[in-house]
Amino acid sequence: MPRSLTPRLEDLRKEIEGYARGFGLDCFETVFEILSYDELNMVAAYGGFPTRYPHWRWGMDYEQLSKGYEYGLSKIYELVINNDPCFAYLLEANAEVDQKLVMAHVYGHCDFFKNNFSFRHTNRRMIDEMANHATRVRRWIDKIGVEKVEDFIDRCLSLENLIDQHAPHIRRNPDPKLAEEQAKLNERVEGIKVDREYMRGYMNPREFIDQQRKKVEDEKQKAKRFPERPQRDVLAFLLDHAPLEEWERDILAIVREEAYYFAPQGQTKIMNEGWASFWHSTIMTTKALKDHEIIDYADHHSGTMGTQPGALNPYKLGIELFRDIEDRWNKGRFGKDWDECDDLRARRSWDKKLGLGRQKIFEVRKHYNDITFIDEFLTAEFAIEQKLFVYGFNEKRNSWEIMDREFRKVKNKLLQKLTNFGQPVIEVVDANDENRGELRLAHKHDGLDLKGDYARETLRNVQSLWRRPVNLVTKVEGKGVMLRYDGQSHSDKKVEL
Amino acid sequence: MALRIDQDHSRFKAIVRGKIKQNLRKYVQQGEMIGKKGKDTISIPVPFIDVPHFKYGHKEQGGVGQGDGEIGQQLAPGNVEPGDGAGKAGQGEGEHSLEVDVSLDELAQILGEELQLPNIQDRGSEKIVTTKIKYTGIHTIGPESLRHFKRTYKQALRRQISMGTYDPKNPIIVPLREDRRYRTYRLENLPETNAVIIYMMDVSGSMGDEQKEIVRIESFWLDAWLRHQYKGLETRYIIHDAVAREVDRETFFHTRESGGTMISSAYKLARDIIKAEYPASSWNIYPFHFSDGDNWSADDTRLCIELLKTEILPQVNQFAYGQVESPYGSGQFIKDLREHVGEQTNVALSEIADKDAIYNSIKDFLGKGR
Numbered sequence: 001m002p003r004s005l006t007p008r009l010e011d012l013r014k015e016i017e018g019y020a021r022g023f024g025l026d027c028f029e030t031v032f033e034i035l036s037y038d039e040l041n042m043v044a045a046y047g048g049f050p051t052r053y054p055h056w057r058w059g060m061d062y063e064q065l066s067k068g069y070e071y072g073l074s075k076i077y078e079l080v081i082n083n084d085p086c087f088a089y090l091l092e093a094n095a096e097v098d099q100k101l102v103m104a105h106v107y108g109h110c111d112f113f114k115n116n117f118s119f120r121h122t123n124r125r126m127i128d129e130m131a132n133h134a135t136r137v138r139r140w141i142d143k144i145g146v147e148k149v150e151d152f153i154d155r156c157l158s159l160e161n162l163i164d165q166h167a168p169h170i171r172r173n174p175d176p177k178l179a180e181e182q183a184k185l186n187e188r189v190e191g192i193k194v195d196r197e198y199m200r201g202y203m204n205p206r207e208f209i210d211q212q213r214k215k216v217e218d219e220k221q222k223a224k225r226f227p228e229r230p231q232r233d234v235l236a237f238l239l240d241h242a243p244l245e246e247w248e249r250d251i252l253a254i255v256r257e258e259a260y261y262f263a264p265q266g267q268t269k270i271m272n273e274g275w276a277s278f279w280h281s282t283i284m285t286t287k288a289l290k291d292h293e294i295i296d297y298a299d300h301h302s303g304t305m306g307t308q309p310g311a312l313n314p315y316k317l318g319i320e321l322f323r324d325i326e327d328r329w330n331k332g333r334f335g336k337d338w339d340e341c342d343d344l345r346a347r348r349s350w351d352k353k354l355g356l357g358r359q360k361i362f363e364v365r366k367h368y369n370d371i372t373f374i375d376e377f378l379t380a381e382f383a384i385e386q387k388l389f390v391y392g393f394n395e396k397r398n399s400w401e402i403m404d405r406e407f408r409k410v411k412n413k414l415l416q417k418l419t420n421f422g423q424p425v426i427e428v429v430d431a432n433d434e435n436r437g438e439l440r441l442a443h444k445h446d447g448l449d450l451k452g453d454y455a456r457e458t459l460r461n462v463q464s465l466w467r468r469p470v471n472l473v474t475k476v477e478g479k480g481v482m483l484r485y486d487g488q489s490h491s492d493k494k495v496e497l
Numbered sequence: 498m499a500l501r502i503d504q505d506h507s508r509f510k511a512i513v514r515g516k517i518k519q520n521l522r523k524y525v526q527q528g529e530m531i532g533k534k535g536k537d538t539i540s541i542p543v544p545f546i547d548v549p550h551f552k553y554g555h556k557e558q559g560g561v562g563q564g565d566g567e568i569g570q571q572l573a574p575g576n577v578e579p580g581d582g583a584g585k586a587g588q589g590e591g592e593h594s595l596e597v598d599v600s601l602d603e604l605a606q607i608l609g610e611e612l613q614l615p616n617i618q619d620r621g622s623e624k625i626v627t628t629k630i631k632y633t634g635i636h637t638i639g640p641e642s643l644r645h646f647k648r649t650y651k652q653a654l655r656r657q658i659s660m661g662t663y664d665p666k667n668p669i670i671v672p673l674r675e676d677r678r679y680r681t682y683r684l685e686n687l688p689e690t691n692a693v694i695i696y697m698m699d700v701s702g703s704m705g706d707e708q709k710e711i712v713r714i715e716s717f718w719l720d721a722w723l724r725h726q727y728k729g730l731e732t733r734y735i736i737h738d739a740v741a742r743e744v745d746r747e748t749f750f751h752t753r754e755s756g757g758t759m760i761s762s763a764y765k766l767a768r769d770i771i772k773a774e775y776p777a778s779s780w781n782i783y784p785f786h787f788s789d790g791d792n793w794s795a796d797d798t799r800l801c802i803e804l805l806k807t808e809i810l811p812q813v814n815q816f817a818y819g820q821v822e823s824p825y826g827s828g829q830f831i832k833d834l835r836e837h838v839g840e841q842t843n844v845a846l847s848e849i850a851d852k853d854a855i856y857n858s859i860k861d862f863l864g865k866g867r
């Protein structure tokens with residue numbers, strides 16, 4: 001059972017919150033609760049929401065978390081939920097200094113949730129919403145049966161990343177812009193406007209007019225295709241157009257809603273963790289830390305910031321980038337003069353004493369996501385200082401190895417990994433493929449192949465919602481391939497792209 | 498305390514168990530090769546338990562890392578982002594699978610459920626008590642071998658900082674006597690039920706590698722099941738051709754002799770071991786004998802039956818004989834046993850033609866619940 005803070009911890013909380021607000025952090029009210037480690041693992045397995053709908057996948061995550069804890073491999077110190085009020089969970093067994101650090105960290109997250117643009121349209125009453133979802137799912141389980149509902153949830157979860165990751169927020173109504181463009185297409189073809197009638201033949205020769213007509217016809221042809229333009233929100237498309245039963249539609253809508261709620265957290269992982277770490281570090285080392293706590297604090301902090309060669313630690317990358325930005329804007333290391341200066345000595349001692357750093361990082365935390373954050377602020381100096389490198393798989397030696405330390409390559413690789421937030425872009429391009437009511441999806445190939453066996457399994461799940469055969473156009477080793485599942489068997493076909 | 502997640506957790510476990518059961522026959526044939534073996538657990542690749550997504554192939558991806566190292570330097574496999582490419586070469590596409598850790602105990606339990614093996618009644622009356630060390634805390638005194646490095650280091654660091662002798666530029670920490678911290682422990686007594694398996698195998702020329710493979714796989718499952726039933730399980734290994742000797746496990750499965758076969762030699766040795774070390778009053782005793790059934794002479798077979806009847810069967814929970822079919826066919830011995838001791842309740846006989854037959858043979862051996 002969750003417990004509220006002890007009087008002692010409540011005092012500490014007030015103290016930490018005071019520091020946080022003093023530094024200008026702007027948080028929702030934050031409710032802390034204390035949990036034992038298995039309760040914390042449980043809440044973590046539920047993605048932070050103890051009231052989530054029943055499904056075995058949470059059980060799987062719980063098992064992994066519990067094992068990680070038992071083997072001493074991983075330990076969750078805290079969990080914080082984007083909600084108003086914010087909910088944060090502390091681990092009962094933590095030492096006092098850990099709790100202080102964690103609280104400071106939580107206030108960092110909380111400020112980020114409230115202020116970063118990516119979260120602006122997330123549901124701030126998600127705790128209630130999740131509980132409603134659970135009630136709806138339970139109701140369907142009672143009506144339809146647990147096996148059927150669970151099986152359907154499995155399929156929906158398999159498709160949960162097929163949303164428009166870049167959409168500013170979840171779309172709940174059809175796009176009005178579409179109608180506008182429709183109208184435009186119906187205009188008559190008249191060629192270039194001519195003032196003098198005798199010029200018409202010159203300005204608009206027959207071929208030109210024909211060409212224009214054809215173009216319009218093509219556009220119209222395209223418009224007859226459905227959807228008119230590729231649609232990234234595959235889940236929305238299925239909701240609108242797949243022959244689903246009421247309960248299926250309801251569950252798919254729940255999965256989609258939750259996917260959109262969690263999407264911004266995937267889009268700001270580096271920034272969010274970096275920001276929270278920046279503030280726990282700042283608050284602890286300048287205000288909250290007592291002398292006797294310094295060693296345990298340092299131990300905990302360095303544990304969180306630790307890096308391994310083959311895995312980027314978002315906490316570390318994030319905090320260092322924020323620190324670097326603060327430092328650069330304090331010293332005026334930005335703008336035209338700075339960019340054009342290649343005198344190394346001048347660069348090294350560059351300090352215009354602007355003191356704009358703090359202000360700048362608050363702006364950054366508001367207007368950026370991981371992609372734009374990295375793109376704009378990751379500099380060559382930073383990459384060298386942080387010893388960043390690109391690694392890849394060496395087929396010959398059958399091992400992972402360091403490939404390159406060149407700044408451009410590092411940055412590009414990092415951005416590539418963040419594009420669409422690490423998910424392949426899959427779009428619905430035709431709902432009447434081959435004029436047979438088949439669904440055609442297209443993978444926008446950006447150099448990386450899909451994992452084939454997963455793709456086939458997932459395609460099978462799309463088919464089970466669409467009911468008619470489903471095709472996916474992608475590339476495998478540079479060649480166009482159409483994967484197909486017709487409800488009975490899989491097949492592959494070469495296609496020209 | 499019951500948690501809300503328990504329901505989802507047990508549902509997950511049920512799914513895993515279901516998948517394992519579906520593939521149990523396949524797993525049984527593979528014996529200990531089914532997965533990576535840890536100390537008490539075994540990782541089993543369970544097909545299709547992950548939720549599939551459209552995602553990138555891991556090897557395609559690569560990524561960005563942080564730290565020292567020359568270009569071309571290899572990254573330790575454990576250090577690469579969790580994914581599924583590395584280290585699993587040879588697993589072709591189309592059978593994606595998630596490795597699930599299953600304890601041997603659980604696996605035995607699943608085996609038991611699937612084969613409908615009855616639980617064994619513990620026969621030993623005296624409990625043997627073993628003591629176990631449990632580390633419970635930290636103390637300022639203790640033996641050096643139990644010194645807790647990190648605690649000691651932290652204590653020394655703390656002292657040096659407060660005394661002002663810590664130099665960040667030259668951060669050398671020298672622990673003093675009073676900085677040292679030691680683990681403390683408590684001894685816990687655990688009553689144990691004990692069982693011993695005595696494996697005997699014919700290693701005469703007619704027992705080939707394939708036959709031994711069958712014995713090895715089968716013994717893995719027998720071990721697993723009996724370990725599931727008894728806390729303390731010991732295993733002894735006897736090989737024999739015309740003479741018998743006790744060997745270690747490694748030798749047991751890899752020795753090949755060329756001599757004739759005198760099964761009685763093994764039974765005599767087993768009898769001696771039991772007599773000397775495993776009093777039936779406190780031990781559950783399981784001799785398992787594997788052979789291709791070609792004994793040297795009818796006389797020796799008679800001697801074997803005599804030994805079984807008078808000395809071995811009265812001492813043991815169950816005596817089991819498995820006859821493995823060799824390229825030279827299957828011998829006479831199992832028929833002789835069936836004729837003379839087949840009626841005894843604590844005798845289990847099984848003919849194992851090939852790997853496929855292991856599954857049923859386990860049931861022959863363990864189906865009696867003794």
